[in-house]
Amino acid sequence: MVVPVPRPRLLRAVPRAAVRGVVPRAGRIVSALLGAAFAALVPAWSRGAEEPSPLEELEAVFVGEIKPLLSRCCVACHGPEHAEADIDLEAFATAADVRRAAKLWQQIERIVASRQMPPPEAEQLSAEQRQRLLAWIRAVLLSEAAKQAGDPGPVVLRRLNNAQYRYTIQDLTGVTSLDPVREFPADGAAGEGFTNVGNALGMSPALVSKYLEAARQTAAHAVLLPDGFRFSPATTRRDWTNEALARVRAFYGRYCRESDRRTLEARGADPELESGRSLPWEEYFAALLETRAERAAGRTDRALLARQRGLSAKYLTALEAALETAPSDPPAPPFDALRARWRTAEPADAAALVRDVTTWHGALWKLNPVGHIGRARGPKSWLEPVDPLTDRQNFAAPLRAKPGEAEIVLYLSATDAGDGGQDDRVIWERPRLVAPGRPEVLLRDLRQTATRMAQLRRQLAEQAEACLAAAHEAYAATNPPDVAELAARRGVDPIVLRSWLAFLGIGPAAADAAASDLLTQPRTSVGGHDFVAAWTGDDNLSVVANASDQPVRIPGELRPHGVCVHPAPTRAAGVGWRSPLAARVRIEGRVQRAHPECGDDVAWAVELRRGGARLRLVAGVAKRAEPVSFGPLAAIDVRPGDAIALVVAPRDGDHACGLTAVDLTIATADGPTWDLAAELSGDLLAGNPHADHAGRPGVWQMFSEPTSGWSGDAIPPDSLLARWQASGEAGERAALAAELQRLLREGAGGLAAEAPDAVLVRQLLSLGGPLLSAAMAESAAQPGGDADRPSTWGLSPDAFGVCADGTPIDPASLCVEAPAVVEVRLPAELVDGYALATSATLAPGAAQGSVQASASTVPPSGAGLQPGAPILVLPEGVARRRWEAGLSAMRRLFPPALCYGRIVPIDEVVTLTLFYREDERLRELVLDDAETAELNRLWDELLYVAREPLELATAFAQITEFATQDRPDLVVEFADLRAPIAHRAAAFRQRLVDDEPRQLAALADFAKRAFRRPLTVEEADRLTAFCRRLREEGTAHEEAFGLTLTRVLAAPDFLYRAEEPGAGAEAAPVGNHALATRLSYFLWSSAPDDELRAAADAGRLAADDALRAQTRRMLADPKVRRLATEFACQWLHLVDFDRTDEKSERHFPSFAALRGPMYEETIRFFTDLFQNDGSVLDILGADYAFLNEELAAHYAIPGVQGPEWRRVDQVRAFGRGGILTHASALAKQSGASRTSPILRGTWISETLLGEPTPRPPKNVPPLAETAPEGLTERQLTERHATDPACQKCHQRIDPFGFALEGYDAIGRSRREDAAGLPIDSATTLPDGTRLAGWDDLRRYLLTTGREAFLHQFNRKLLGFALGREVALSDEPLLVEMRTALEANDFAASAAVEKIVLSRQFREIRGREAPADAEVAAFESAAAHEPSEELRR
């Protein structure tokens, strides 16, 4: 229904005729008129000056017609006498007076139009009079609007509201987690209902305190850098350092990947390599292979190729060059082999090529502990080149018998190293069998020795019974036996008997039983305590004692009067008690780690040592801080010279912090008792050996011994021999001896492998066992053997001493021509536990030769080059130079890691390296100059932020202190570092001072961004001076800087959007920066970004094109989400919907979880609308929605899976589309437990269409206390509106709400209400339009309601953009916006651009502009929204 509205100038012509028929029908929809009203208005303004002014006409009508009308109907209440609502209509003498009070007359026009006035008791206007009056008022207002069009209006100084403050801080700092206003009081809204209106943004002392605190908190996130500062999400240096670290690591990650742990471990490489980063070679190879043809044709742009594949152009080029170079002549293995393979490779071969490359890593490189780098004699780098070329290669192949196998086969293999056999003459030097502490046996002599040993073993077996009988006799004798005499008497081999006696601990001791290696260096005042003393050896080896009554940390803990031992990496430390008498003793004691918070566990053992025998009494591992007690071991028989030794060894070769407390007591039944700690702790340094408490010399010994022989030999408990030892009774012993002899002769084959006697037999018959090793020592010098039983073991002695060409070599060495494998069979019984030691070299003069040798019990895998294995060449040979060339190419192009990606080393407990940089290979191979500069800067930042030089100085002091107690050796080692570290720290402190001006300059630059304008020189100076003054007062720079930053963020120039008015009264354009700020706060609710600021700096923003371009750019930016939130959601009363707490948890338990997604839908909808320039009409009519799975389920829309948000089209079929059906809006305009058609209807009418409803009466009768049963929610509402006082409005409002009854109070579609009654969403509007439900409502709003809706949108957008109430003078702009929308398919940007380009947006009232005369004029009367009724 469109009702024509008279054009103002028609008034003077035939007013009566013109107004006839425009009597509004009751309940008409205001919006229906708006289109026509616009049509009428546009020409009114566009006519401009050439049209005759209607003013005189208006004046005439006022005097002749309007004034009398007012006098008759209004002045009784609104005259000089009463002036109800403070309105005196008599005061208006002329039309000009009316124009000056335009705002009041807008109000009057509205109230008359809505028939609130005159009141029923007063004289009524006829329909025609009413229309005449309204038409005249409109005409006056129109002429006034035209006159003032474009007035920027009164805009009061605006404080940033909470949202703007938060966004601005986030944008300025780049830290999105900052929310300093979280606990600020809510902002007030004013103007068009937005929180960006200066009037509503107050200030108070409490708020100032909050801003100060917020500024301080933000400043705490500032991280000082060499050339300025940046903001971090964190506030601690530790976190800042980690961020800087992450930046470096991320840089490393650009071209390199973390090394693949699996391949590395499969190759047996150090897992430490994991921390390195290497190139993704496969991708490089593939890139080159796949483009081989194009490259050959010169059609490839390498830079482009690299960019496309995320690879380094520099490396790609280098790789290509290296691979496509022709192989050298003579060939340089192995790189030439790679080149050769490359020439025929297909793209699918990339992985195989990579394998060829990486197999060499182990041979060409080694990894050093980063923690050791920098120490004297420490390694120089983490990844260190290794030269696999050698002129001599040593081997020690361990020989281990497999159960049940009589022989061990050893292979001495030599290959041609893949480069042909020229000169490949290899000498295996003196191959021999070796075992710790035992004489070695040349392989050449093995045949002979084996024969001799076989004989001895036979004797051993056959004479065991006799030997043991002799031993029994000697055991009982008081004097040491005469072995030769005894042997002769018993008919046994004296060598064999001597072995037995030694093993059983009978007879003269061969050597000092305990002391392998006495500690000889005394140390006093350990750890600065004069009561702590130690005997020490190399490598931290020590025995330490505390003479005092107090515990003390050195840094391990020494108990009062306690003794500790500390082993070294390869040596055990021990304390021995050497028996001064023959007795049966009882032994007990305890072992406990003294420094468990550091380092690893230790192994320990208590042994009885007699002669060459060590009887292990008890052994174990001490873990963490748990004390391990042992014993009492009762009935241990000792003889003078026997020793009880308590030995502590590093477990698994680790030695750090191995300090271990030891206790040992040895007691005789009724004689003396010895206590290690008690006897040594008081005067440890009195001697080593040390006397016992009774002054018996040499009882206590502090010693060390190699850990290589750690296993020791003990007679297996419960074995025949053990029982023999324990018995002592002649008859029983004889029986046991007989049994043992039988076993030795027949073998222990019938026994389980681990049975005590089986172990015993192996032990006794082993070539390395206690009996035969001793025997072998005596018999090695005795050639001969048993000619009757020639041995076939080993090699013929004839094979040694000469090469094939007759050249003599060492008589015990072998000479072979590679490739050759020498297979050596060895008797398992004899050699088990030995290793075959030899060296391989090339024969003299084999200059062209290069071979790879191996000595192993594993058969060699094949011929040709064994990647990764060392290569034997002669030192000065031609071969060596060829190999060097190939290997260095390999090494240069394919390092296993380009950089040390871990940066913070963790491979040492004690280290002076805080951050370790090793990325030369990355820089050489991959980075260009700019990238290198960037990397250097990142590193500098890291060290700067971490304050590494200062931290290092502190760490150094701490380590030195630690080391003086625990690692005196390190103190010496560190001494040279002291001066450089101190010097570096001093230089850094100076640097910090030198950098201050640069940081302050950056702060001034920050202030410029925060203030959204350039700083004057004085302002910048003032900031500097402020900081300097704080410094002079003794504040540290970092704090002073933080306070200066706080000052900037607490300054009015930051908190308020100040704009400078021009002189005079006239409005004038605001400056470029103010305009940029307006634009930015309009579209982004935040300060201008770099690009916008640059445009302002350049003074370009004044131009329409530039302004339009910036607007388009900014609308397309994701930050336009804030326009969606701050404008759209505030307009629709949905702002902060995710925090709404208005729903009954009992009725809607799911709401709390859904309110976030509901809000998000609406925000995303409007973000999309602005960002993608959608149609404003989509707000009502969209057939799409933004959903995630959760919300789609709420809407019962199928096919939306997963938590991510997406646009879903064709949602109308599911009853969705547009703001009417957003759950947020439906829920917001509902009660806590049920829907409210009234709230929904009012919202549509007032918020969407801008049609204000009159205020509800002041004395609304309360609802009945209980509603009758069986009413639907709708019926309840209808019942509510039956009161005649309410009915008129509710007839207008409620039907809109009824049409939405198909949605429950949290926006779900429904067919029944909460009480289970069927939903009725059919309704009739006051104009007679029938609506069946939401879709009809949508259609109605898009057609009949369209103009009202568009006007409301424009008005709200304009009010938001300007930060003030829309005024009469803005009406022309609203018309322009409407026209622009029509012309641009309603694209949102059309409205936005009109605003941005308008005078009101770009200008500011002059300094002398009079305040709005009418501000105070009518406020008491104002009860309804004024002004848009102008068009009615």
Place this chain on the structure above:
Amino acid sequence: MTSYRFSRRQMLRGLGVSMALPWLESARVWGDVAAGGSGSEPPVRLAALFAGNGFHSREWWAQGSGAAMELGRVLAPLAPHREQLLFIRGLFHAEAQKGNIHSSQTGNLLSGAPLASGGEIRSGTSFDQLIAQSYGRSTKVASLVLGCESANPSVHKNYSMLYSSHISWSSPTTPTPLELYPALAFDRLFKDEARHGDQSVLDAVLEDAGDLRRRISAGDRRKLDEYLDSVRDVEQRLERAGTSGELQGWRPTLAEPDVPRPPDGLPQNIADHMRLMCDIVVLAFQTDATRVCTLKLNNDHSSLRFPHLGVDYMIHHLLSHSDTDDWLKVNQFFVEQLAYMAGKMAAIQEGERTLLDNSMLLFCSSMMTGGHNNDELPVVLVGRGGGRIASGRVLDYSPRADRQLCRLFLSLMDKTGLRLNSFGDATRPLDEV
């Protein structure tokens, strides 16, 4: 020609301007008024408690006097304090009858001033803030303005909802921001504010503001002055942080808070929230950290629900449109807060009298019932104002013409030693109070 401007408004504006002066200057205006008697006497404290949307239409009443006073069911929780009670019927604000419902009835509740609509925010300085300004620098904090419901950031029927959420106004254009967080309210009273550098920052910021002031328009300057005054206030209080107590002349019964700081964040439950805020008010008075507290228990147009009372099916505002038992239950819950506060204060001895004797607890709403009727406002006063209020009575002004609520405010200001010739639409205090 200018006769349609209104003298009343201009008068109020005049008053407003003087109120908007920096508090220091304001303090000088009233500086010669001894705040609450001689230096050794406990001062008179004011707490104004607000509950939105009125009360049950039939259960807000009292009759009789002293211990024999009978109370309507809404007021039942106050039974133990009958002898400290002054029930006043019939007072109203003429200005609040104009304009919109809710917001226009609330924004001027403590000032009686006309409210501006549309883009403007203008009410009048509320009487609690006048007292706070007159007490001036006697206490660490001039006043504490607390709320248990967040302000509503919108415009309703052309009136900013600021009006609906703020009864306390430190100037005609500045609603005093509400503190919602109990922990932050506690900090404001008791945290040592003087941190290194604060003073320097504030000095510098004032200097900046002075600079800025020269560049902007006259209208903007008025706005900036809010900031300048606030900064100056904070600065002055920082300066005095170390000397606090020396200026007071009167030694409070409690020097430091004897309860722990409330936990950070907003309490989950509205009952806990109100209880914590009441505790803070009592603590503030007991330690003399401030003498004026305004506690807005909810907004007019409130959307609170009360699950702990079994009333979560309807928000407070909608509930107020009925006279159900649940509405009564909710009313009582609000009055219980007043009773709780009074009970705590009655247990604190200050010399001969109790803290409650020395206080005035004003409890009011912006309408009588949920039907928006405000031709009579519900008003209850608890406490004897330092012995100057004869309590235990029912006063009924309903038949009279001069029943301005502002007269009560003049009376209450008078008890604190602040004597004004007029306030709002009143020119003389209530004789009976």
